[in-house]
Amino acid sequence: MRTFRQIQPILAALRSHKTAVILLVLEIALTMAVLGNLVFIVYGTIQRSHVSTGVAESQIGLIQSITVIGEQSQGTTAGDLAALRNVPGVTHAAYGGPPLWYVERDPVFLDPSRQHPVAQMYEFQGSQDLSRTLGLHIVEGHDFSDDELPVLAKMSMSKDFQFPVLITRALADRLYPGGNALGRVLYDGNAASRVVGIVDHLRGEITGRPDDDYSMVYEYVVGAQNMGGGFMIRASDPARLPQVLHAAAAALQKADPAHVQNKLFTMPELRAKYFRSDLATGRMLLAIILILLVVTALGVSGLASFWVQQRRRQIGMRRALGATRGDILRYFQIENFLIVTGGVLLGALFAYALNLFLMHRFELAHLPANYLLAGAVALWLLGQLAVLGPALRAAAVPPVVATRSV
Amino acid sequence: MFGYYLDLALRSLRRSKTLATMMVMALAVGIGASMTTLTVAHLLSGDPVPGHSATLYHPQLNPTMPPRLVHEPTSAMDYRSAMDLWSAHRADRQTLVASSPVKVRVEGSGEPPLPRQVLLTTSDFFPMFDVPFRYGGPWAPTDEGPHARVVVISSTLNEQLFGGANSVGRSLRLRDSDVRIVGVMAPWRPAPRFYDIWQGRYRHGNTESFYNDPEDIYTPVATGLDIFAGQVPGVPVHFCWDMGADGKSMQTAPCAWLSLWVQLSSPAKVHNYAEFLKGYAQQQKRLGRYTSDQTRLQSLMQWLEWNRVVPGTVRMQAWMAQAFLLICLVNTVGLLLTRFLRRSGEIGVRRAMGASRRAVFTQCLVEAGLIGLLGGVGGWLLTLLGLWMVRQQPVAYADLAHLDLPMFFGTFAMSLAASLLAGVLPALRASRVPIGFQLKTL
Incomplete structure (x- = not known):
């Protein structure tokens, strides 16, 4: 008082x-x-x-190699991937890029007329095994099976061709609020895609905006092409990732001497840099x-x-x-x-x-x-x-x- | 009179050292934070081609078609449109640019190839953008056929490969082609790398990469296409509006990847060029090659503005630092007020002995100004410290953060202005001190 x-x-x-x-x-x-x-x-x-990107970050390493089109080279992308997979300590390898690393962003549409984009989504594309190399968690539907993947060499871009794709839960909820996204067909700027599975999270970037988690993944089978770009490996033991990545880079260089390896980094390093x-x-x-x-x-x-x-x-x-x-x-x-x-x-x-x-x-x-x-x-x-x-x-x-x- | 007030102010500062130091420091910290962030923002929003940026223009068209029609002019052009406009030679000077990664090595050096950026461009690039040369010079316009094998290299690459010696006439291996060096640039650091920015408007302020170093190798567009065998994805594309770009030639690909820049030295020429551009777009639309006849002709500075080149973090820091300075200012007003009113007795005596209100006011302002000047010195030192801290940061523009002359003077001007502004209210109050009341309490 x-x-x-x-x-x-x-x-x-x-x-x-x-x-x-x-x-x-x-x-x-x-x-x-x-x-x-x-x-x-x-x-x-x-x-x-x-914030997690939704991939097995601690196990993923990336080898960026520069384009080799037009060079005399005995290597093929399929051969490169096989060489990477044979490196001790590597469980999966794929052609493609991880999150936080120049992921392409495209509008997504619900109908082929492509008049009204529903959202902007990140598109992860790469070779067979991309989703397993990233270590995505499928919560609905199924992961890609080898027989449903289109083969890059024979890919027909006809009007009714549909890529099998995985999309994130967040994107599924955005596109089909309250509905089931499995089996639905959606359209990006170029192609039509059929949803075969839903993953819990996959963020292309971490900006804090809700559309970070709007992502789509598609795979194609690579063979005799010789492509430059990103090669990803997934190591079984996170502690040995740097050593395994260097061994993998050496193996890739041996399998395909025409590659110039631009950059070599692990996902934790990429994250730190980001x-x-x-x-x-x-x-x-x-x-x-x-x-x-x-x-x-x-x-x-x-x-x-x-x-x-x-x-x-x-x-x-x-x-x-x-x-x-x-x-x-x-x-x-x-x-x-x-x-x-x-x-x-x-x-x-x-x-x-x-x-x-x-x-x-x-x-x-x-x-x-x-x-x-x-x-x-x-x-x-x-x-x-x-x-x-x-x-x-x-x-x-x-x-x-x-x-x-x- | 001014000298006398200055003397009084110095005495008063000496009398209460602690309070004076605190005030000077608070002001210095505010000025330091404010000037550090303003200097960075000023450097990043500066003119990358001082002198004639006003004559440089960036024409835009909308070559997109369904299925991915966009509703505004694209940042870059497809090969055919770019070539049509460039070869029309309707401007004083015109050049094309497209940047691409490439591997480069010196044949016979035994060194592994280096991944570097190459800029496909034309000979006008160098005089248009005031590129300085150390050795040699640009290639001749006649060297722009597909079989020419000429390059200009940056001073950085010359340092790396040739130890800084005159390498004109020596050859380099780009991918699988041997090219001859015709010119070596002197250090050149346009900030931002204005000729190759795009989509800045849609990057949510993530424009830091616009401030990367310029390319290390420059070669004619035709030579570059020949070296890359005309292929996508040899050159990164800005935007494709149709599938099936892979494997197609860059010359026919439905993709925007070449930027056109023109130099127009008078308003009449700008007007004429804008008309020419409109005519071209309308003609292409009539031919069915375009869906839209939109055009845009922006000057260099407008183009930078449109792309919002100054990174969001830099702008936000500048705003926050100004708010911080404002707090320091309010703080200074409060402290000056207590300082002057504490001397009410002294002021009362002066007034009683005949000093006018104006004299008391001036005396107080001189003292505030002195504090401002001292705060300016502190602020200048803190700005140097702050810029040093920016240089240690892992950002593309770190090397640019230096105090230039205008910002150096700006520091003192701002400090003086801030302290005088802060001094007005306390000085007014001090000059209104009633004479009699103060004398009674003495």
């Missing part, structure tokens, strides 16, 4: 320092707006960097957040110590009239709490406005309310911490000050 009774005189005292109070409230509000959104961005980046610049940005923003807190604390404590100095006589008088040190301490703490509360209320509004701006300009997601709550708690604590020094100094003012002039 004592605390509540103090509020009235504190508010009355604050009324004679309008400018300073407004400045403090404004500073805290702005800090809260920037803080809330920055933390949201950084946390979102960190969260995003842990998020490298985002995480670096996140670290910089984190540094800004810390500096921001320090600056705000500085402002609060600077103004508080000014007020303490200005009110030394009044404090002395209150002490002489019987107020305890605790009363004085609490006076400044409550005063600070009231100001910060004002700042936080205005700050919630600012944070929301800034978030709207960022959503509009940079496709940021909606700022959840708990960030505002966390920001408010952080600022209350920061305010109390910043005011503690000046408040203690105020509490230490001896009653005798009241009897002196100044």
Whole structure:
């Protein structure tokens, strides 16, 4: 009760320092707006960097080899894949690319007239065994069987040809809300596809947008062609993936000397590279957040110590009239709490406005309310911490000050 | 009078060192963050061809047909349209560009082939885009037949393969063809690599790759097609509107893969070229080769703008840093206010002895300005630190992050302006200090 009774005189005292109070409230509000959104961005980046692509990332390695069309070469893609599969430690190998690595994006249509695209989807295409090399989890339907795959050499692009495809659960729900996607026919820009299976997740990229998980996989049988591009292997033991990948690259080079191996990397390396610049940005923003807190604390404590100095006589008088040190301490703490509360209320509004701006300009997601709550708690604590020094100094003012002039 | 105020301000700073240091530091941090991000944004949105970017234009057509008809002009053109427009020679200069990976080696060096990028282009590319040469020069326009075997290489590749020596006249092996080096470029780093950007508008701000180094090898389009045996997928395509591109020749493929650039030195020429472009599209539509007669003719800077080349993260950081500076400013206003009002007694005496309000106001502003100047020095040092941090980041534009002269002066101007702005309100309050009241308390 004592605390509540103090509020009235504190508010009355604050009324004679309008400018300073407004400045403090404004500073805290702005800090809260920037803080809330920055933390949201950084946390979102960190969260995003842990989202799985849906493939057996720890086991996958990629060999990128440059096009060899037109070269005299005894190698064939089928031969290359067989050589890769024979490397000890390799369980599967396929021609094709993994997620996060230049996956083609195409509109998807429900009818052959291709008038209204339903969504944009990632298209994973490659040789036989692509889905097994990626380690996809089929949750409905079945994986590709060898007899249903089209043969690349004999692929006819007639109007009624349909690729058997796997699509993700997310894409199935988007295309056929509430319905069964199995056996349905869908169309990309070029060809018609029949859904034979549904996989749980397969993200072409991890941007945080829901359509990351709209993907389609199709395979074709490669044979005597000699193709450059990505060759993927899946190792049985994640710990030995780097060694197995190097052995596989050596085997590929031996099987097909005309290949120039451009790049060699494991899926964990690809992932690290994909998020490298985002995480670096996140670290910089984190540094800004810390500096921001320090600056705000500085402002609060600077103004508080000014007020303490200005009110030394009044404090002395209150002490002489019987107020305890605790009363004085609490006076400044409550005063600070009231100001910060004002700042936080205005700050919630600012944070929301800034978030709207960022959503509009940079496709940021909606700022959840708990960030505002966390920001408010952080600022209350920061305010109390910043005011503690000046408040203690105020509490230490001896009653005798009241009897002196100044 | 100014000197006297400066002296007063210096004395006052010395009297309360802690508060003064805190204020200068808070301002410096705000300026540092703001100028670091603004410098990066400024460098990335700069003019890649300073001097005559205003005369460079990027014509666009819409050669797409069903089944994948698009409803706006494409970033690049199909071979036939590009060649028609290029060989019409209706502009002062015109060039074609398409970038492709290729393997390259020096015959007899015993070194393994290197994967590099080659730019298929024409001889006008070099004078149009102000490409500097160290040795030799561009190939002659007469060297643009399919059997010419000429290349220009970058200074980086020259350094790698020939140790930086004059390699003009030496030969390289591109895929399976021997080509002769006719020119070696001096270091050239257009930012962004404006002539080969596309779809930037649809990349959600992921445009960092636009700031990669330019290609290492430059060869005539016809030579390039010959070396690649005219095949897709030798050259990456931007967009195909029909199936069956595989195995077909690039010359007839229903794909957009060549970009055209033209130089037009006067508004009249721009107008004429736009008319010519429209005429061509209409004619092609009449012939049934196009579905749409859309055209677009954008200047280089418009094209960059349209592609939103500055990466989203860079723009967002710049915005956030400005918000951060704003907080630092409000903070400075608050601290200056306490600083000036603490001296109410002193100000009261000055006023009583005849100083006008204006004099007190000026004195306070001089002090604020001094803090701003000191904050500017701190901000400049922090900007250098911030740019150094950007250079350590794994981003394509890292090497570009240097403080240039305008941004150096900008740092101090911004700091001074910020502190003066922050000083106005506190100085006004200080100059309104009532004389009598203050004297009584003394």
